[in-house]
Amino acid sequence: MARAVAVIYPYPVLAAGRLKLEIEEESIPESATILTDRSLDVREVEGPFTIAVKVAVESASRAAEELDLAVDDLSSATRVVLVGTAYGARLRENLSTGDHDCQEPVPITLDPDRYRGLLEIRAYLIYRDSHNPSRENCRCAVSEPLSIYFDEYDSPPGSDIQAVWADFRDPTHGLTGQADQLFSLKPESDPPLLYLNTAIDQFHPIMMSAGTHGNKARIRDTMCHRIGSQVWHILLSDTLAALNALASESPESSGGELIAQMSTWREKLVRDFAGEQSDTEPLPNVDELIEQLQIDREQVLVRSSADYIQQLLVKSEPLEKLVRQFLEDS
């Protein structure tokens, strides 16, 4: 029998995306790298640092109406809580330092010694007790996360790629030429970034849905698989082409020397694709891969890559599981 999981809010809430959370650019430490307008790489930042974030409700008057409030009551009936979640550091904490509404930037101090991997910061708009005691501390809106990377983005083959939601029609993203496409990949960034298009009707709510069964979950999982397959093909082809180009430029260099010139994620991808067991030079499998690329590039790019990606996706989404979920539960 089909099952579905959903949260039905027994009180008014705002639709996804209505609560905006942004980093104040001037507060970003000089040694941090801005990956996107929603993500920062702070690996090079030494010691504790402070960033400021700004929270805003899109169209406050409409939001007040949707929450059954007078527009003047929005601030007094709700407040903002900033929650930092870093599963790698086993932390989930309130980063707010006081009682905030949506007026002033909020300073957040972060100590790299406390974090590992990714810290996601989300803003929640919650009801105050003065408005309706039964809704006290209940969320009525949540923002998209801001991502702060304290470590190298370690994306082993088969795992997720960082995804960023953006409206491709908005010229600031430089994606207007792909406004009718579901996704766009920026493999030149390190780590590679997958842009997903909020301008496509229903795409965002379906992909962000939390259910495990039902039609929406089926569409979501199918889309994930389709996008994942295309993305891995692009990344692998691009990486192998880059490796081949490096090998052609420096025919005397060893495989280890060549992949050392690549970004970390590309190096890992080459190692995994080649099935390299050795951590240090010589890297016989990488050397053999380079030789194959020089001899029969098409064979490697078409057949071996397709085999590898199929195995990769089968590992992450075994056929038996898909059959169980899509056919037997129907």
Added chain:
Amino acid sequence: MELLSYKDPVRPMDLSRVLSGDLQPPVSPTGLQKPLEDVVDKAAEAIDQGAQRTEIDALLAPHLHMALGGTPRRILTDHRFWHWMTTSPLRDFVNYRWPRDGDGTPPDNRYLGRSTLNGFNRNGLTRLYWTAAATVEFDDYALTEKALRNPDLQLQLFDRRFCIDDRLARECVRSLHDVGEALHRRTLKLIRMRLCTLVVESLGVTQVEELIADCLALASDTS
């Protein structure tokens, strides 16, 4: 003893050779000296006395947590550090607590685990350390012992995302350690449902207590 960390995680395929000493992974110093000898001694003492499994967990967790006091969280969440701990200074404890299976294969998840919440709760030492870290109250480990003497409650709590809110974990152990498996499971399910709409980080300690008491009462009524 100086705390060390392996330079790379130990791979499951290499675990047997690391445990037998045939393979010695390269290590990095953390620059921290901690009294791990005390923990090793306590473990040896408990093993000599043939301590039961949950008993030795409850006994060792406070000592492990105290010995690692002041260690940066960044190191304590690095599984390369814990791989060194389980396969080097505290290998005998993990060997005893998680015996090899019939064909002599060591249970790799107990020595290695993965760097996920679930994986941390599988590793033989991280599950003790993080249970103690979440439940200690002003150097009092009474709740830690209660949690570790109740394996189902420990699993239900520390395999879940809300275990990383220490206040919630503490209050759950305090309120649920002696209510029985069926009731603590029902209560935790109700808490998870409430957290779908409630921002727990915005709650004070009293509100957390009230939340758990409400859910426990509701779970009791429906039992």
